[in-house]
Amino acid sequence: MPQEPVQAAAQPAQQRLPRHVAIIMDGNGRWANKKNLPRYMGHREGVKAVRRVVEACRERGIEALTLFAFSSENWRRPKKEVSLLMDLFVHTLQKEVDRLDRNGVRMRFIGDRSVFDPKLRVLMDAAEKQTAHNDKLTLVIAVNYGGRWDVAEAAKRLASRVVAGELSLDEIDSDALGRELCIADLPEPDLFIRTGGEQRVSNYLLWQLAYTELYFTDLLWPDFNDAAFDEALRSFAGRQRRFGQTGEQVEEQSRRA
Numbered sequence: 001m002p003q004e005p006v007q008a009a010a011q012p013a014q015q016r017l018p019r020h021v022a023i024i025m026d027g028n029g030r031w032a033n034k035k036n037l038p039r040y041m042g043h044r045e046g047v048k049a050v051r052r053v054v055e056a057c058r059e060r061g062i063e064a065l066t067l068f069a070f071s072s073e074n075w076r077r078p079k080k081e082v083s084l085l086m087d088l089f090v091h092t093l094q095k096e097v098d099r100l101d102r103n104g105v106r107m108r109f110i111g112d113r114s115v116f117d118p119k120l121r122v123l124m125d126a127a128e129k130q131t132a133h134n135d136k137l138t139l140v141i142a143v144n145y146g147g148r149w150d151v152a153e154a155a156k157r158l159a160s161r162v163v164a165g166e167l168s169l170d171e172i173d174s175d176a177l178g179r180e181l182c183i184a185d186l187p188e189p190d191l192f193i194r195t196g197g198e199q200r201v202s203n204y205l206l207w208q209l210a211y212t213e214l215y216f217t218d219l220l221w222p223d224f225n226d227a228a229f230d231e232a233l234r235s236f237a238g239r240q241r242r243f244g245q246t247g248e249q250v251e252e253q254s255r256r257a
């Protein structure tokens with residue numbers, strides 16, 4: 001039997017707010033290049049944009065925000081840039097977690113963290129523990145994350161349950177696999193934003209983006225501000241999410257709601 005639509009689009013357009021926004025924060029390097037600064041300065045400026053968008057989500061009542069901070073492919077960058085990014089990550093966690101906690105933000109990290117420096121791993125674990133009880137906004141940071149890795153890990157977990165005799169092959173379907181993925185407990189992303197002008201997904205939440213509305217902007221990530229975010233939200237609010245149904249069916253459902 002076909003699945004129910006993930007979410008009914010019953011609210012009037014001007015009120016329709018995504019519950020979960022997923023962002024690829026791209027363009028830090030180009031922002032710095034344009035100003036004749038080292039790429040690292042672009043990443044530093046990018047942290048300010050992160051602060052802004054977290055606050056904006058909180059103010060607007062968005063439940064979850066997932067940010068791509070470092071992809072499993074970003075290890076291919078020059079060693080120096082990778083190491084500066086790791087330092088910035090450590091520094092930012094040390095500086096920001098208390099404030100995020102006070103503001104009711106629950107922090108989560110997704111990705112393979114086994115390869116990180118122990119210092120960074122301790123900071124990530126501590127941030128998750130410290131903020132676990134918060135409920136204003138769930139902030140998910142994807143680090144050393146890849147969508148293919150996520151799906152492969154989920155498959156591995158299912159396979160190990162089959163081997164252990166806890167699960168039969170027939171019980172493996174897309175719902176079962178989906179439940180094993182990162183952030184399966186959160187609503188699926190409603191709105192995907194990529195800054196920096198590229199129109200690609202770059203191995204981000206491949207499975208989770210199946211029905212997400214995609215929004216691309218040429219703005220470089222450090223320039224992304226509240227006005228730009230609101231423009232993305234407006235674009236989202238004006239879209240009709242059909243989840244395979246016809247436009248007429250969706251309209252009929254909103255009339256009845």
Ligand code: IPE
Nearest residue numbers: 025026027028029030031069
């Ligand atoms: C995104 O900005 C940040 C990371 C990938 C860590 P980039 O560093 O990719 O910036 P551009 O694409 O080179 O401008």
Ligand code: IPE
Nearest residue numbers: 024025026068069070071202
């Ligand atoms: C994607 O940006 C990853 C992050 C923003 C962390 P990239 O700049 O690395 O993506 P590609 O390689 O240009 O697709």
Ligand code: MG
Nearest residue numbers: 026027028196
């Ligand atoms: Mg880039």
